[in-house]
Amino acid sequence: MAAGFKTAEPLEYHRSFLKENCRPDGRELGEFRPTTLNTGSINTADGSALVRIGNTTVICGIKGELAAPSTDAPDKGYIVPNVDLPPLCSSRFRPGPPGEQAQAASQFIADVIDGSQIIKKEDLCIEKSKLCWVLYCDIMCLDYDGNLLDACVVTLLAALRNTQLPTVTINKETDLAEVDIQHKRHLQINKHPVASSFAVFDDTVIIVDPTAEEESLATAIITAVTDEDEQLCAFHKPGGSSLSAEKLQDCITRAVARHREIGRLIDKVIESTKASK
Amino acid sequence: FVEERSGVGSVLREYGSEQNLLSKPDGSASFIQGDTSVLAGVYGPAEVKVSKEIYDRATLEVVIQPKVGMASVRERAREQCVRETCEAALLSTLHPRSSFTLVLQEVHDDGSLLSCCLNAACMALMDAGLPMGRLFCGVTCAIDAESQIITDPTAQQEKESRALMTFAIDSKDCSVMMSLTKGSFSVKELQQCIAVSQKASERIFQFYRDSVQRRYSKIL
Numbered sequence: 001m002a003a004g005f006k007t008a009e010p011l012e013y014h015r016s017f018l019k020e021n022c023r024p025d026g027r028e029l030g031e032f033r034p035t036t037l038n039t040g041s042i043n044t045a046d047g048s049a050l051v052r053i054g055n056t057t058v059i060c061g062i063k064g065e066l067a068a069p070s071t072d073a074p075d076k077g078y079i080v081p082n083v084d085l086p087p088l089c090s091s092r093f094r095p096g097p098p099g100e101q102a103q104a105a106s107q108f109i110a111d112v113i114d115g116s117q118i119i120k121k122e123d124l125c126i127e128k129s130k131l132c133w134v135l136y137c138d139i140m141c142l143d144y145d146g147n148l149l150d151a152c153v154v155t156l157l158a159a160l161r162n163t164q165l166p167t168v169t170i171n172k173e174t175d176l177a178e179v180d181i182q183h184k185r186h187l188q189i190n191k192h193p194v195a196s197s198f199a200v201f202d203d204t205v206i207i208v209d210p211t212a213e214e215e216s217l218a219t220a221i222i223t224a225v226t227d228e229d230e231q232l233c234a235f236h237k238p239g240g241s242s243l244s245a246e247k248l249q250d251c252i253t254r255a256v257a258r259h260r261e262i263g264r265l266i267d268k269v270i271e272s273t274k275a276s277k
Numbered sequence: 278f279v280e281e282r283s284g285v286g287s288v289l290r291e292y293g294s295e296q297n298l299l300s301k302p303d304g305s306a307s308f309i310q311g312d313t314s315v316l317a318g319v320y321g322p323a324e325v326k327v328s329k330e331i332y333d334r335a336t337l338e339v340v341i342q343p344k345v346g347m348a349s350v351r352e353r354a355r356e357q358c359v360r361e362t363c364e365a366a367l368l369s370t371l372h373p374r375s376s377f378t379l380v381l382q383e384v385h386d387d388g389s390l391l392s393c394c395l396n397a398a399c400m401a402l403m404d405a406g407l408p409m410g411r412l413f414c415g416v417t418c419a420i421d422a423e424s425q426i427i428t429d430p431t432a433q434q435e436k437e438s439r440a441l442m443t444f445a446i447d448s449k450d451c452s453v454m455m456s457l458t459k460g461s462f463s464v465k466e467l468q469q470c471i472a473v474s475q476k477a478s479e480r481i482f483q484f485y486r487d488s489v490q491r492r493y494s495k496i497l
Contacts, residue, residue: 100353107354115440115460191461193422219365233461237363239445243470252464 008040011217011223016232017175018205025219034208037269047163051155053233055145060155061138062163063174069125075226081109083139090144108236109152112225116193116233119160123188131177146212149223153195158266163187190204191227194262200223203241208254288428288477294488296404304405308397310429312387315394321377323408335369337377339405340488341394344383359398362445362455368408374385388416388432396415412448414481425471428477442470446478
């Protein structure tokens with residue numbers, strides 16, 4: 001009976017739960033799904049991380065390459081993020097060139113990297129106007145069950161913290177780069193941004209960490225990215241039903257609390273991998 | 278043809294608009310903010326591809342064309358913002374299984390392009406006479422190095438800014454429909470920018486009202 005109701009009237013089905021201040025999966029309105037994190041899962045990448053928020057699984061691999069800096073920013077390296085939503089992760093994605101959602105997510109991640117200054121691009125420069133690092137941050141979704149952006153930001157941050165790059169020097173005589181694979185260094189992480197997403201139901205009820213089903217029924221999605229100094233790095237709301245400034249403030253307060261939670265999780269995982277080595 | 282100059286000491290640059298300037302689209306408008314200019318055309322309600330058909334409402338497609346080159350990832354992100362804002366304003370359930378297409382052509386970018394796109398989109402939707410539950414307008418705010426808030430910044434001011442935010446403001450209760458930000462800022466600064474944008478939006482909504490009034494007073 002309940003299954004038939006859910007298929008026939010999905011919105012009414014969700015409403016009946018929200019009325020009782022809970023959700024179909026048993027969560028409260030302000031409750032996040034259990035989040036697990038694993039770092040260094042890809043051996044061939046310079047840094048990697050896999051995160052699961054409920055069923056949503058996202059993996060990120062960081063690959064460093066050497067390149068010449070651009071002429072208009074000779075003392076800066078490059079960070080190139082890319083979010084991939086393959087057909088594997090959900091039936092809503094088709095094979096072929098990246099769809100709108102994947103492109104919008106890539107742009108969002110690029111804006112978060114620029115906005116938060118997670119890594120100073122100057123740190124990626126090896127020798128001014130000669131050599132610098134390009135960090136390719138490839139994020140791939142393995143299982144799509146909503147709240148992609150939160151998972152992407154967590155996996156990106158964890159992968160960057162896991163990244164080790166070999167030391168590179170330029171030989172003065174031959175003018176060639178020499179790579180010392182034996183001595184690897186961690187990246188200097190400047191800021192620790194964490195995203196929190198919210199879905200708005202029927203223009204009024206705000207729930208955190210929406211699943212794919214909740215996302216498709218919601219009237220608006222909000223993503224707030226905060227750093228450890230309680231500064232906002234992004235406040236993204238791509239349209240949808242309008243919200244008053246007070247409601248937005250409420251979202252930000254919750255995002256700050258979520259930041260502490262995720263910050264602790266990443267610290268713990270990084271510590272444990274260090275200890276196991 | 279409607280043109281309005283904002284008064285001395287106003288927070289917005291000079292802005293103006295022209296409606297119904299293209300013959301083929303069902304609705305069209307240009308919107309000019311200072312040197313930034315966008316041309317918008319709306320087609321619809323028209324037939325929809327079966328793969329994109331939604332059984333209980335109309336499908337809206339938004340295309341943003343840059344001045345030079347191909348549309349990139351940045352345009353895609355903007356398209357998503359404009360589309361979802363328009364979807365919230367349009368009463369698309371009145372036209373089920375049909376399509377609306379909104380084409381936005383950047384004519385010149387001198388900062389605040391996304392807000393200009395939103396304004397042009399709203400004017401074009403009004404010109405097409407599509408049923409809307411509310412109107413919306415776009416306002417861009419920049420926070421400069423001295424933490425001053427500049428509304429409707431030029432490209433130069435955008436480049437020098439520490440943070441940049443664009444909001445779509447709703448005409449019903451002046452609340453925030455869309456928000457897109459760049460750079461980092463405090464919660465207080467965000468709230469200040471929202472308040473400033475809400476204030477600026479009143480002028481734009483008055484402009485909408487005046488331009489529609491002037492247009493229809495000629496016909497009647």
